[in-house]
Amino acid sequence: MDLFIAIFQGIIVASTPLVLAAVGELVVEKSGVLNLGVEGMMIIGAVTSFIVTYETGSHFLGLIAAVISAGLIASLFGLLTQYLLSNQVATGLALTLFGLGLASLIGQTYSGISLNAFPVFDVYLLTEIPIIGSLLFNFDYLIYLSIIIVVSVYYFLNKTKLGLVLTAIGDSHDSAHSLGYSVKMVRSLAIIFGGSCAGLGGAYLSLVQTPMWVENMTAGRGWIALAIVVFAVWRPLWVLVGAYIFGGITIIQLHVQAVGVNIGAQYMSMMPYLVTIIVLVFISMNKNRLAVNAPNCLNKLFTSDL
Amino acid sequence: MFTLQKKDTIDQSSLYTVPLIAIGCSLIFVFILFLLIGKNPFLAIFIIFIEPLLSVFGLSELIVKATPLIIIALGLSIGFRAGVWNIGAEGQFTIGALFGGAAILAFYPTSGIWILPLSFFIAIGGGILWGMIPAFFKARFNTNEILVSLMLTYVAILFLSGMVYGPLKNPEGFNFPESRLFHDSGTLPIIFPGTRAHIGFLIALFLAGLMHYLLKRHKFGFHVKVSGESTRALVFSGRTANYMVYLSFIISGAFAGLAGVIEVSGPVGQLVPAIPVGYGFTAIIVAFLGRLNPFGIFFAGLLLALTYIGGEAAQIRLGLPNAITGVFQGVLLFSLLAAEAFTKYEVSLKKMR
Structure with missing residues (x-):
């Protein structure tokens, strides 16, 4: 039972950065923009939150720093793609390269230092409940925040006017524009929101998962977050399912190795990537499912006045 | 705010001005960055961008680093012209290195x-x-080729590592994760004695010429151009829409694979887990900086190679982290994309409503 609880907690902790980054990217893609810079925004969030937390001793300020810094470099992406009409794929790649480089540069003197553990959400009696207490009420508050963000995004996209406008812009920017909605403004806001979420995901890595700064510590999670959005077929609640499955594969693969199953470590580590490919293929095979939720204008240039 | 008006014709001189403006902006950015982190910007820029060009060693290393970048970028440029996004050249490069290296090792003493x-x-x-996997899924099910080719990069790097830790490990190597050193029949001839500059650079130069010829004079170039304009036009020119998907991945896969074997039989000389160092990703910038033009790519490859060597020099001499190379490359691509807007569109200021 203890092993089960340990695996369960491990999965939740491994998945939360993916949940945060993926739900942010989902909103961006719903508005019709493909931002491939998730990895770069995550690592910027990871390094700034670490530095600010280390210098001020406040985890909260660290999180704020992650949200602001990642939102800022996301707005650079927004400026280029929305107002200078640059190619989204190339700009996203530039964001990733730039973010990884800049993070290593500013984190240079901080590498190897570790932080105090992140405070656990500790409601006295709830945590004491056997099994369920450890399964549900023994986490840091960011995990609960990530779930709240997912549910809010679901509510926002489906039940609020602005959410429906955003979806409409993603489906047909020309019609939305003729109705008088500001396509560029809504998309820019979505991009900044996506960046802030990715930044929080990065902060989770450097403040909670392994409370230290390591160069390139995102290790491809930004790309997996992009795959999770497709896996979820652009439905917010499915982002949770997708992220927990991917986190699960990572953790279970570690435990299988620990038990001593005799497959090379490298082949086990391939699992999350191979599963991502298989899932992507299966989802794209089923065209009807994709068609309902996929934003029609994804990665298409919007040029008003042209 | 401002508005953009599409220009009817694109100024031919933009082929040179856009990359030059982008390089200028990036230099200004790193100049400010050096000031901020308290290093002498003139000295740092001299060490990174000028000094490597002043010695035989620097120049020969430039050639060594530029070779894989140019070859991979030449292959990628075909797909990018046609709107097919192979982001996984790093993986195809790694598989080329592994397959080619394994073939050399298979005939070891011979x-x-x-x-x-x-x-x-x-x-x-x-x-x-390796390139056919995303191409097949893209053509058959319209699966996103960006994500599939990227995921396959991680798989390829792990596969190389698994092979070097396993079957390809040097039996006399005290259990180190590296293969035997290739013998003379498995290493590329050196152009300039005493350096690492090898014949692969001439291959890169030849391929740039070949690509130029194919794009300008051959029917192949016509299809590439047409498919970049629209898929419908490609179909009218007598090809199916999937033709360009397969062709792009075959060419970029082949070029990246070739770059991989040139890297292991050239400067590396054996199989080690650290063969993939990001050339496949940097080559994307090379392709864009070179404006997808074969000779443009040739010079862009040399410039980006310079940032690698200069980055190493700055690390040793100034204690700057190697990451400065990545920052410069990212800023360069940003400035390039921004500068492009000013050639494609007429920018005019207008009053806010």
Whole structure:
């Protein structure tokens, strides 16, 4: 039972950065923009939150720093793609390269230092409940925040006017524009929101998962977050399912190795990537499912006045 | 705010001005960055961008680093012209290195002039094979080729590592994760004695010329151009829409695979887990900086190679982290994309409503 609880907690902790980054990217893609810079925004969030937390001793300020810094470099992406009409794929790649480089540069003197553990959400009696207490009420508050963000995004996209406008812009920017909605403004806001979420995901890595700064510590999670959005077929609640499955594969693969199953470590580590490919293929095979939720204008240039 | 008006014709001189403006902006950015982190910006820029060009060693290393960048970027440029996004050249490069290296090792004690050509052949096949996976899914099910080719990069890097830790490990190597050193029949001839500059650079130069010819004079170039304009036009020109998807991945896979075997039989000389160092990603910038033009790519490859060597020099001499190379490359691509807007569109200011 203890092993089960340990695996369960491990999965939740491994998945939360993916949940945060993926739900942010989902909103961006719903508005019709493909931002491939998730990895770069995550690592910027990871390094700034670490530095600010280390210098001020406040985890909260660290999180704020992650949200602001990642939102800022996301707005650079927004400026280029929305107002200078640059190619989204190339700009996203530039964001990733730039973010990884800049993070290593500013984190240079901080590498190897570790932080105090992140405070656990500790409601006295709830945590004491056997099994369920450890399964549900023994986490840091960011995990609960990530779930709240997912549910809010679901509510926002489906039940609020602005959410429906955003979806409409993603489906047909020309019609939305003729109705008088500001396509560029809504998309820019979505991009900044996506960046802030990715930044929080990065902060989770450097403040909670392994409370230290390591160069390139995102290790491809930004790309997996992009795959999770497709896996979820652009439905917010499915982002949770997708992220927990991917986190699960990572953790279970570690435990299988620990038990001593005799497959090379490298082949086990391939699992999350191979599963991502298989899932992507299966989802794209089923065209009807994709068609309902996929934003029609994804990665298409919007040029008003042209 | 401002508005953008599409220009009717694109100024031909933008082929040169856009990359130059982008390089200028990036230099200004790193100049400010050096000031902020308290290093002498003039000295740092001199060490990174000028000094490597002043010695035989620096120049020969420039050639060594530029070779894989140019070859991979030439292959990628075809797909990018046609709107097919192969982001996984790093993986195809790694598989080329692994397949080619394994072929060289398979004939270990034997020597012969046929070993290198055979390993090149196998490496190119490996690169194509790896590139065909995303191409097939893209053509068959319209699966996103960006994500699939990228995921396959991680798989390829782990596969190389698994092979070098396993079957390809040097039996006399005290259990270190590296293969045997290739013998003379498995290493590329050196152009300038005493340096690492090898014949692969001439291959890169030849391929740039070949690509230029194909794009300008051959029907192939016409299809590439047409498919970049629209899929419908490609269909009217007598090809199916999937033709360009397969062709792009075959070419970029083959070129990346070739670059991989050139890297292991050239400067590296054996298989190690650290062969993939990001050339496949940097080559994307090379392709864009070179404006997808074969000779543009040639010079862009040399420039980006300079940032690698200069970055290493700055690390040793100034204690700057190697990451400065990545920052410069990212800023360069940003400035390039921004500068492009000013050539495609007429920018005019307008009052806010």
